[in-house]
Amino acid sequence: MDKVGETVLEIDLEALAHNYNYLKSKLLPKTKFLAVVKAFAYGSDMVAIAKKMESLGVDYFAVAYVREGVLLREAGIVTPILVLHPQPVNFEQLITYQLEPSLYSPKILVEFLKTAREKKLKNYPVHIKFNTGLNRLGFWETDVDYISKQLDNRDEIKITAILSHLAASEDPDEKEFSDTQIKIFKKISVALNERLGYSPFRHMLNTSGIINYPEAQFEMVRSGIGLYGYGNSAIEDKNLKPVAQLKTIISQIHKIEPGETVGYNRAFSSEGYRTTATLPLGHADGIGRQYGNGKGYVHIKGKKAPIIGNVCMDMIMVDVTEIDCVEGDEVLVFGQDNSADAFASSAQTISYEILTAISQRIKRIIR
Known part of the structure; x- marks a missing residue:
């Protein structure tokens, strides 16, 4: 080991590149890749990780909160950034820094529409989160009509993507449940596309989903823990390098x-x-x-x-x-x-x- 002389956390950017390329190899060439860099890039260094990922050509970043996205923008990151859990009090800042919100409830949708109208926005990109079984955040399948009606004759925002999250993608014993989630998400997508008259891109898979459910990669996947060297299984851990x-x-x-x-x-x-x-x-x-x-x-x-x-x-x-x-x-x-x-x-x-x-x-x- 190199001499350190104190307590340090070493961040290996070549290991990051290795993990990214390995996970990309699981995807179709046209599938977009979103790197999850919330929580200081899983405790490492959010800016250093994001800059390396941007140089590798990643398509999107995701953070949990608006403040994290602001830090990336102020560091010079220009790649699209999705905010997974935005709050209304931060909407103006989100817009100022051109971050894309995940809208996950009627309250959040209405509040963002109100802010978008006040800011005189046009076709501002948003992602709509659907709950297919994790029961954490998200609209229900039955909310498709509600969402489309809220957007009737409105051009302040445009749904650029819809997303959901698998609850147990790493657990082979829960394959039936995961398959059901994927079916529900597909059904939601078809229904929403019919009402909108256009087709937002879709993303549902996390790291374990990329590995275990490649048939559900849709137009984009999201990877967090895998980028940092962990595949939620002993077999996949051997293919990845801790960052x-x-x-x-x-x-x-x-x-x-x-x-x-x-x-x-x-x-x-x-x-x-x-x-x-x-x-x-x-x-x-x-x-x-x-x-x-x-x-x-x-x-x-x-x-x-x-x-x-x-x-x-x-x-x-x-x-x-x-x-x-x-x-x-x-x-x-x-x-x-x-x-x-x-x-x-x-x-x-x-x-x-x-x-x-x-x-x-x-x-x-x-x-």
């Missing part, structure tokens, strides 16, 4: 005698002579308390070092009794040789959570 590597160093080494305890609340009690290492990162950096007390682990000199005691705000302690290491040695928390998925699973959670939890106070290094 982010969290590294730190050993700050201090302690010799612990039998009966001594380590950390807050004396959560670890030594049954024998042990050697511990203290690392400069903790729950304020995204390593939650659930990783403590032997559940989580890091890699030092290629060996596992379990986290012992309670995770502190800025520090964790690990057992290095069987590892020949010294203060200043580098530590891999997760990355190429210890995936974020493996690290997260030690605490019964998922890669998405640990990736997006990494604090912004940790220095990002772009490789």
